[in-house]
Amino acid sequence: MDQSLPVTRTRHPKDKPADPNKLGFGQIFTDHVFHMDYREGEGWVDPRIEPYGPLVLDPATMAFHYGQTIFEGLKAYRFPDGSIRLFRPRLNFERINRSNDRMVVPPVDPDFLVGALKQLLRLESDWVPSAPGTSLYIRPFIIATDPFLGVRPSRTYRLMIILSPSGAYYPQGLNPVPIHVETKYVRAVRGGTGEAKTGGNYAASLRSQADAHARGFVQVLWLDGVERKYIEEVGSMNVFFVLGGTLVTPSLCGSILPGITRRSVLELADHWGIPTEERRLSMDEILEAGESGSLSEAFGSGTAAVISPIGELEYDGVRIRLHDGAIGPLSQRVYDTLTGIQYGRLPDPLGWMEPI
Numbered sequence: 001m002d003q004s005l006p007v008t009r010t011r012h013p014k015d016k017p018a019d020p021n022k023l024g025f026g027q028i029f030t031d032h033v034f035h036m037d038y039r040e041g042e043g044w045v046d047p048r049i050e051p052y053g054p055l056v057l058d059p060a061t062m063a064f065h066y067g068q069t070i071f072e073g074l075k076a077y078r079f080p081d082g083s084i085r086l087f088r089p090r091l092n093f094e095r096i097n098r099s100n101d102r103m104v105v106p107p108v109d110p111d112f113l114v115g116a117l118k119q120l121l122r123l124e125s126d127w128v129p130s131a132p133g134t135s136l137y138i139r140p141f142i143i144a145t146d147p148f149l150g151v152r153p154s155r156t157y158r159l160m161i162i163l164s165p166s167g168a169y170y171p172q173g174l175n176p177v178p179i180h181v182e183t184k185y186v187r188a189v190r191g192g193t194g195e196a197k198t199g200g201n202y203a204a205s206l207r208s209q210a211d212a213h214a215r216g217f218v219q220v221l222w223l224d225g226v227e228r229k230y231i232e233e234v235g236s237m238n239v240f241f242v243l244g245g246t247l248v249t250p251s252l253c254g255s256i257l258p259g260i261t262r263r264s265v266l267e268l269a270d271h272w273g274i275p276t277e278e279r280r281l282s283m284d285e286i287l288e289a290g291e292s293g294s295l296s297e298a299f300g301s302g303t304a305a306v307i308s309p310i311g312e313l314e315y316d317g318v319r320i321r322l323h324d325g326a327i328g329p330l331s332q333r334v335y336d337t338l339t340g341i342q343y344g345r346l347p348d349p350l351g352w353m354e355p356i
């Protein structure tokens, strides 16, 4: 889309990071930010690109107090020919509207925002790293900006898009991780905000994550908030199990975040003719399948890691090892294919990559 937003260029461009092995995640930000405001009666107005820098906000800004915030996460990748591509970006801006609806934030125009993002990326194209496994992480987000302490939806909002060059998630290859099955805390309940990418969900998960880390686990597996029996997500990723050769993931029951990687893994498996199921999946079933040997692999899925293999599950003191703690063949195939498509090393049979 040819679009021309007003641009204020920075007069102090930063040095680009020299060592692609030291990018880490979410620590370095580019020179420019996309901004857009919402005002009641006017709609979303004043889209523009400005230099990166601190915001000046009233201490009473509603987002600070009651958490009316939304975010998204996607990546831009450098292809072997030097061009820059996005992975299914429209899905992120459609999902932002579903999150907005849940949090009573006014809807945005997904096509306009994909166009705005592309203009921002063209301006910042030198920031897209090219070393293996690196990418430019893209963080669109919205905050409620009324300076007001009453509990009601804000009447003004700010949408921003910031960009962060990010290092390889797995510099040493995919490393299966130990996971604690959380039985004390829950992430979300049906009817709550688990389906929305809103900040409070992540604040609510920190206690559990900190306790699991202290006990040597990398993440937690979340069970449903009512019966505490059914599997929902792993950390802030969707979760898949290979059960008797079928790829199974919990159905989107109202408390699970509908991941774009999740959807892509299901579509890829369909494309390959591998059977998939989206259904209720209990921890008891996983325990039994672990004992009988029909459980062969498990992995998390999300934009940051793409695939995060699970090496071990700990549930009420019982430990289930998966694929002897090594990555399984289907997990590896999904990872290699998705990243192959994203970095332009493999053909893109489902038409997922979009030039900027």
Ligand SMILES: *Cc1c(COP(=O)(O)O)cnc(C)c1O
Pocket (backbone or CB within 6 Å): 073, 197, 233, 235, 236, 237, 238, 257, 258, 259, 260, 261, 262, 301, 302, 303, 304
């Ligand atoms: C963002 C997110 C995911 C993964 O979504 P992707 O679109 O695949 O990145 C899964 N679960 C939670 C809770 C998330 O916030």
